[in-house]
Amino acid sequence: MEEHYDPAAVERAAQAYWERSRSFEVREEKGREKYYCLSMLPYPSGRLHMGHVRNYTIGDVLARFMRMQGRNVLQPMGWDAFGLPAENAAMSNGLPPARWTRQNIEHMRAQLKSLGFGIDWSREIATCDPSYYRWNQWLFLRMLEKGIAYRKTGVVNWDPIDQTVLANEQVIEGRGWRTGALVEKREIPTYYLNITRYAEELLGCLERLPGWPERVRLMQANWIGRSEGCEISFPYAPDTRAAMSAEGALKVFTTRADTLFGVTFMAIAAEHPVALAAATSNPGLAEFIEECRRGSVMEADVATQEKKGMRTGLHVLHPFTGKPIEAWVANYVLMGYGEGAVMGVPGHDERDFEFALKSSLPIVTVVRSKTGAYEEVRAPWIAAYCEHGITVNSGEFSGLEFQAAVDAISASLERRGLGKKRVQYRLRDWGISRQRYWGCPIPLIHCESCGEVPVPDEQLPVALPEDLVPDGSGNPLAKSAAFYQCTCPKCGGPARRETDTMDTFVDSSWYYMRYACPDQGRAMVDERAAYWLPVDQYIGGIEHAILHLLYSRFWTKVMRDLGLVAVDEPFTNLLTQGMVLNHVYSRAAADGRRRYFNPADVRSRRDAAGAEVFETTLPGGETIRVDYQGLGKMSKSENNGVDPEGLVKRFGADTARLFTMFASPPEQTLEWSDEGVQGASRFIRRLWSSVYEHVNRGLPSRLETQALSEPQRGLRRAAHQALAKATDDIGRRRNFNTAIAASMELLNSVGRFDDVSDQDRCVRHEALEIITLMLSPIIPHVAHELWRALGHECAVVDESWPAVDQSAMTQDSVEFVVQVNGKLRGRVRVPAGADEAAIREAALSDEHVMKFVGGRAAVKRVIVVPGRQIANVVASAPAGGQQDG
């Protein structure tokens, strides 16, 4: 081996070896335990960022570790290649999204290869390839047949100047990002997937996913939001009947049927038919409804906006008392959720309470507090008002506990046909239509005479033309006659092709199945998927905790019900990695806009007063002060990204991998640190020279474990303890940082160890081998070379994970920590296996301990915890032995 570590040469050699030996190309092997290790596929934005490096390093470490444990490991990679950024890029550079995307894929694939990930590239897929997305279309048609896919209207952000639909991200403070126009809500026809049909199963199966982080399961459960309640009809009063020109009732859903007698108003959505009917003869109301239609469709915006309402003048009748109740239009009631109407019970609901105070509506107390927190509801609001209690002022239903009241009221309503118990979900159906070009075409044809006609299977895929360039004013497909002009498959007459494309979450809902059989041209998946599924370990960002993961689970269940796959759940274990952060430096320009400076270009120094100041040098040579803004997610907008390519060039892929694994545990955020990167690089060089100096003196003979000296046994013990820790840290805890720390500690022990005899060198040799194997999943290129240098024919990538020698870890005596009343006061050494009485005796014989106890008479009890090697002496005298000693 070379005396000095040259990352470029080492990485070239190792990568060439893996390529030549096809080390990572795997096949289904019946009888061999498989391990499917999957990282979320990247969007081909052009360049890898540190978030990718972190994600794929975690996956690669696990994949290589499991391979060393003897598993048949699949680690594939592909491209989430449809989406908005390609269209945005097209608008600024005029390049068709297809060309831009494929160029990006080329570059990013090379970047991934340079990092040495053990990926089976023969299975690579790109979601923009017709051979992939034809199966999106095929499954969509199956869903249409089963009624899982259907059409209704949906609300979108509309830019009135560009005449185009905007994504939420394109709405900035209520205005279109390009035009600055106030965004409006608009209803358009949309295709939905009936995910709510699976709500119960999606919720129930969460309990059977113990390999998922608890918080992700909680977030999904809350997102699905199952609630048991009651659907109640409030019949139209004569005025509403007249306005609607029909009989009818206003339907609401409530979990608090026990408060039905406290209803003093009804709140309905601006788009509700009753609201629209009232507005025809009420210009003020029409204007208010128009106001509600403005603004964004984002839930966070709706929830934080000021609660406003206006009376309709129309009434409905209370189902029991028959008293008229006025309907109000309220901006916090959404048409898309539930029935688009809620009953207003200001006495026992905080939002209704606020609304009633503002609009001077009456507040009625219909629940008596069980804790006596209140007698009568009056301002200000206290939390106890919405607690369950005993019904009062509720006619025949007074004096009942919560559940009894709900049961009695809903039973009575049901008898009279005015309501029933029902389960409601917060989860809404998945709208998949996008009025965009760069996505998977929805395979439908609209015919004047036949209506909506599915594209026949044999005409799939509906290919997306790849030469169009969007200009920001709507979907180019809708302007491309070559695309939309077609003949109706049913009647053969002229027809128009659907020009909406699918949400890109469709693409990513099943790509992991396709990796099993990417070359299958006749079916979506084949029997190879049965071998590889489910994914054993999935790794990706926490930001996907709800949507992508829920959609994938749904898609899997649909495919299962169609008999395409056998699994209920796609991902057995989930690891959600944290974000990569870096410092943010900026300077406010004269116009108030902030300009951001990359941390690599910022220097720190002390000013005359000793305070730390930050400076950067402009291209013109001028040095200016910049403001430190703390840590932020690496992003283009804050100009605080670190380019992985430069990092690999300067330090090598192994340093990049080691640093990202060492700086923090995978689930937490990772703070970038140039000094930390240098520390990682330094450690690799130290390891390199340790091995170099060792093998340079020739390889030692065989280790004889039976006749070792005390120092030899000490190093062996350290080596096997470190190995045991790393095995557990990587295999069970997924804490790579502590596994690396254990390796560093072991290398420190190796450095302190003097070798004079051949057996000394054998012990050192074993320790170096253990470090090399332990670190090989993390720094595979360096390990490849060191393993060869340590005298092995077999490449380290094909070696097994070493076994811990339990006998190496035994000790003759153990140290116990002795506390007095919980404070550390001494340490005693006892023979290994000493019983509790002996440990107690040793503890009480310690002079320093006794000083704090204040004599044996003061000892009340002694608690010995053998597994923790700690003993606590509980003494009656106060700790702090001065007065006794």
Place this chain on the structure above:
RNA sequence: GCGAAAGUGGCGGAACUGGUAGACGCGCUGGACUUAGAAUCCAGUGGGGAAACCCGUGAGGGUUCGAGUCCCUCCUUUCGCACCA
């Protein structure tokens, strides 16, 4: 607003099951080598104190022989909220 998480030295983090707080790394200080050092090696490094010791895990309470870890209240930060991926 709703939902979810996280707060430990100068910094990243460790302490896994309620049992020695600060492993490992960075930075800093001192020393060695060197013409030189942003290279390498050695030693020290939570705060206070001469020491004995005392104090320390966002704040305040509680449970326990013992709390960074469990419970309650509060503060701060981050993530998600359905058309970014």
